[in-house]
Amino acid sequence: MTIPAIAAQPGVWAATAMIAAIVLCSTAGEVLTAAAMKSIGDLDEIRAHSGLKGAIRAVVTCPLFFAGVSFLALAFFSLLFALNHLNLSLVAPASASLTLVTNAIAAKLFLKENVDRRRWTAAVLVCIGVYFLAH
């Protein structure tokens, strides 16, 4: 099989759309997974009461968990698609750092987490830090 040559780099809007798809799918996946785990309860306590099988059963019988994993899978394939068109040095830091901020927003809106000033500051610092580290 021959590897097709990349004709041209996509435009700004196309690149933005690809990164946005990764960030949105990833955020939806993380939030749904977090909601699933909160609905299940402390896994350590479940394992103490019902053993490892009980803990695994509690996770795999939760529909929200599968919804979250589905979105995480979509995010993974969006990442693969984006990497096929864009440079890794752009996609990896942009998606990783933006996801931190969108997760904080989504956690506040949908999970009603107490995202106080401390957590906002942390999200922004880690976001910039990840960009510096990966770029």
Added chain:
Amino acid sequence: MAHQRLLLRQYIILGLVAICAPLGDSCLSRGMTSLPAISLAHPTTLIAAVFTPWIVIGIVLLIGFFASYLTALSWADLTYVLPATAFGNVIVALLARCWLHEPISLQRWAGIVLITVGVGFVAQGPSLTERPAIEGSRMERLTPEEPSLANAAKPAVQIAEEQAQ
């Protein structure tokens, strides 16, 4: 039952979250780059790659990451756990500096400092958002009458304790 102060085992779980993902990715990368180029015309070579030592270690580490991540999300907020995952990048960068003697640019040092400070900010705060007392069973909470994720995000163990009383 909000765990405002984390226990030692919970810190260990967060440590596993931080270290397993980047190490697993590194093992996968090492394993895949050491293999000859895999063609889509011969997909069986891709299956064979799964059984090479580095790939096996990488998969085991990533399974460990996902298990630790799910466990952490069961007793801590998403906005508390996520910075821990980012801290893994710092650990890997420092390991590469100390063991592999790879140079770290000034920009990367700045990134390390920012992530460390950010994680420090979060770690000093509460790990879980306080929620009001819960009524009804888990199944009732997951019915269409209460479809929001916030309602679903309540621990079942707490409900079981209430029912036991």
